[in-house]
Amino acid sequence: xxxxxxxxxAVKSRLARALHDSGRAPDDAxxxxxxxxxxxxxxxxxxxxGQRVFGENYVQEGVAKIADVxxxxxxxxxxxxxxSNKTRLVAEHFDWVHSIExxxxxxxxxxxxxEARPPLQVCVQVNVSGEQSKSGIEPAxxxxxxxxxxxxxxxxxxxxxxxxxxxxxxxxxRARFAMLRELRDELVRGGLTLDTLSMGMSDDLELAIxxxxxxxxxxxxxxxxxxxxxxxxx
Numbered sequence: 001x002x003x004x005x006x007x008x009x010a011v012k013s014r015l016a017r018a019l020h021d022s023g024r025a026p027d028d029a030x031x032x033x034x035x036x037x038x039x040x041x042x043x044x045x046x047x048x049x050g051q052r053v054f055g056e057n058y059v060q061e062g063v064a065k066i067a068d069v070x071x072x073x074x075x076x077x078x079x080x081x082x083x084s085n086k087t088r089l090v091a092e093h094f095d096w097v098h099s100i101e102x103x104x105x106x107x108x109x110x111x112x113x114x115e116a117r118p119p120l121q122v123c124v125q126v127n128v129s130g131e132q133s134k135s136g137i138e139p140a141x142x143x144x145x146x147x148x149x150x151x152x153x154x155x156x157x158x159x160x161x162x163x164x165x166x167x168x169x170x171x172x173x174r175a176r177f178a179m180l181r182e183l184r185d186e187l188v189r190g191g192l193t194l195d196t197l198s199m200g201m202s203d204d205l206e207l208a209i210x211x212x213x214x215x216x217x218x219x220x221x222x223x224x225x226x227x228x229x230x231x232x233x234x
Contacts, residue, residue, distance in 0.1 A: 002045050077096040196215055
């Protein structure tokens with residue numbers, strides 16, 4: 001067993017324990033392996049151990065890796081900041097986008113998805129920490145954006161995503177995850193059909209699961225430490 005496969009097994013065990021401790025079903029949350037900056041061979045090692053969902057932060061790197069790995073059973077999620085001039089590549093190659101924070105980006109993704117492809121699965125990213133340096137829409141404006149995104153024909157709005165500012169206080173961190181869950185519930189009461197809460201990373205997945213996360217984004221605990229670890233969720 002390679003180190004990646006052993007790490008993956010350990011993370012899956014953590015996830016299973018967290019779900020059990022929260023009284024949730026074993027299949028209530030999906031593990032995304034954040035493979036940014038790691039070569040295609042690392043993805044293949046994780047895939048050989050049964051991992052199917054992978055996350056990338058950088059457009060060109062992600063597109064090249066998808067082509068290099070070339071395993072049709074894998075599901076690719078884009079989780080990084082997205083600029084207008086990169087939307088076509090993402091629309092053409094990825095299955096999910098978690099970082100929708102502007103309607104313009106969502107409209108471009110919808111227009112560029114292509115009628116032959118299934119709708120692009122998307123999440124609205126919310127800034128739950130209130131930091132100016134953090135990506136994501138302010139919670140007060142989330143409903144308006146989510147409703148607009150849900151009307152776009154090339155997209156399917158699945159839920160919300162957040163990347164809280166790292167803090168040492170688990171009570172504060174859990175409160176931010178709770179904020180996203182409560183916002184999701186508010187949107188559902190407003191008529192939207194949402195099934196995804198993308199929250200929780202290597203250091204805080206247990207707190208996120210306790211607050212209802214359905215998709216955790218884990219990079220360093222699977223692939224190892226990076227020089228830029230922490231950017232956009234892992």
